[in-house]
Amino acid sequence: MPDIKHILVFRLSAMGDVAMTVPVIRALVAQYPTIKVTVVSRPFFSPFFEGILNVDFFPIDLKERHKGFLGLYRLYRDLRKSDIDAVADLHNVLRSKVIRSFFALGGKKVAFVDKGRAEKKALTRGKNKIFKPLAPMVIRYTRVFEQLGFPVDLQQPIFPLPQPLETAVKAVTxxxxxxxxxxxxxxxxxxxxxxxxxxxxxxxxxxxxxxxxxxxxxxxxxxxxxxxxxxxxxxxxxxxxxxxxxxxxxxxxxxxxxxxxxxxxxxxxxxxxxxxxxxxxxxxxxxxxxxxxxxxxxxxxxxxxxxxxxxxxxxxxxxxxxxxxxxxxxxxxxxxxxxxxxxxx
Structure with a gap:
């Protein structure tokens, strides 16, 4: 196992894409219980990750503190205080590329998702369409952690047990x-x-x-x-x-x-x-x-x-x-x- 104790996971949007990271991260920390994960995403998505052991959530502030290039540098400095060992970029957009580049320059290991753009183009084009199943997004996420030295098995997924409904919820349902x-x-x-x-x-x-x-x-x-x-x-x-x-x-x-x-x-x-x-x-x-x-x-x-x-x-x-x-x-x-x-x- 690589000498990595703390992985930064970056995925800001969309809602479905962020939700798809959850079973992968849940499996990762269950199969590697000594690993700590910090998820960087929009504040709204924080409840997705509540209750998962060894997982912290860092809410990005794109309106003020972390806005623009200087804001991304502030984000890097904010995150660096947490002793990050590696970065799993599950978004692979300009913002996440900037952040992972800062960490790479600091000597940290980074890996990023391959979204399969060429395959998706072949699936949706009108002429010479290649109609076949592509790799599920959750599998593409697992490949990022595998690059970091942590293969993740999703064959026996873990799901949270239903909790008693809050009074406010029960009042509606x-x-x-x-x-x-x-x-x-x-x-x-x-x-x-x-x-x-x-x-x-x-x-x-x-x-x-x-x-x-x-x-x-x-x-x-x-x-x-x-x-x-x-x-x-x-x-x-x-x-x-x-x-x-x-x-x-x-x-x-x-x-x-x-x-x-x-x-x-x-x-x-x-x-x-x-x-x-x-x-x-x-x-x-x-x-x-x-x-x-x-x-x-x-x-x-x-x-x-x-x-x-x-x-x-x-x-x-x-x-x-x-x-x-x-x-x-x-x-x-x-x-x-x-x-x-x-x-x-």
């Missing part, structure tokens, strides 16, 4: 009875969002079973307004968005029996907690490596490639192809409901 289903119907880009009228059908079909209690996740006034429409008139459907803090949402998610999500952050949050996740994919595809951690490929419901052979057309959903605006409509609400019911056993 009530006592748990029957099956609890989470639904997160939004994503950053429209090409990753299941049409509202179809999602409404999914929710109404599920709500027809009195044994189910359905919780709707999202954020912001616009999304909350849509969720309120989804829940209207359904006594076993509850809008969670805007009512709980992130730490409380994590507590609730850890009590779910299944989460339905788009290709978005909520899918990865549920997966990092060991919850079954059903995902819906439009312009993107799980072959790009973003299938939620420890979930089977058949938990992903993808748009019809026979009707839309150019899929996937985007890695992140930010690129639309003419004529492919309605690919999500090739996924029937009954297929989604059936997949959820199968997951519930």
């Amino acid at each position: 009530g006592e748990k009875t029957g099956k609890w289903i989470g639904i997160a119907p939004f994503a950053q880009y429209a090409s990753k969002v299941y049409p509202q009228e179809l999602m409404q059908q999914v929710i109404r079909q599920l709500a027809g079973n009195p044994e189910y209690r359905i919780f709707l996740f999202g954020g912001g006034a616009q999304e909350i307004a849509v969720l309120e429409q989804f829940a209207a008139g359904l006594t076993n459907v509850k809008v969670i968005a805007g009512t709980l803090k992130l730490k409380q949402e994590l507590q609730l998610i850890n009590h779910l029996d299944v989460m339905l999500s788009m290709d978005s952050g909520n899918a990865h949050i549920a997966a990092m907690l060991g919850i079954k996740v059903i995902t819906i994919w439009g312009a993107t595809h799980p072959y790009a490596g973003f299938l939620p951690f420890n979930q089977p490929m058949d938990s992903a419901i993808a748009a019809d490639r026979e009707r839309y052979p150019l899929l996937p057309t985007s890695i992140y959903g930010n690129k639309q192809v003419e004529g492919y605006e309605a690919v999500m409509e090739s996924i029937s609400p009954s297929v989604v409901v059936k997949k959820i019911e199968e997951a519930l056993g």
Whole structure:
């Protein structure tokens, strides 16, 4: 084992990408109990790492202290006080390159993630597409620690046990009875969002079973307004968005029996907690490596490639192809409901 006792892990965004680091870091410190890890990320993500032994969280301040190049140098000086031995750059963007370069100049070992950009381009291009599964992002993260001398085995993942719900959470959810289903119907880009009228059908079909209690996740006034429409008139459907803090949402998610999500952050949050996740994919595809951690490929419901052979057309959903605006409509609400019911056993 290398003479490394303290590893700095750098991953600032996006929410799903940060959530995917959690099972890897949890496995790392379990398999190497003498190692200490300090995670540098945005303050909002701090609850993701709470309760993991030997893991500290360092909130980056991009608005003031750590803003700009001089701010990054301040960040390096702040972190250097913690006796860092090595840097695992799980982001590999300009900011993280600057930080790891400072540490490398100081004689520390550094390693960074290979995002597989060329492979992803081949998967999404229109001509000469190479349609095959790429390495999952969590595996790409493990390769970074392997470069530092710490191979990580994800075959027997560790997940936190559900903790009793806080009074404030229970006031929203009530006592748990029957099956609890989470639904997160939004994503950053429209090409990753299941049409509202179809999602409404999914929710109404599920709500027809009195044994189910359905919780709707999202954020912001616009999304909350849509969720309120989804829940209207359904006594076993509850809008969670805007009512709980992130730490409380994590507590609730850890009590779910299944989460339905788009290709978005909520899918990865549920997966990092060991919850079954059903995902819906439009312009993107799980072959790009973003299938939620420890979930089977058949938990992903993808748009019809026979009707839309150019899929996937985007890695992140930010690129639309003419004529492919309605690919999500090739996924029937009954297929989604059936997949959820199968997951519930």
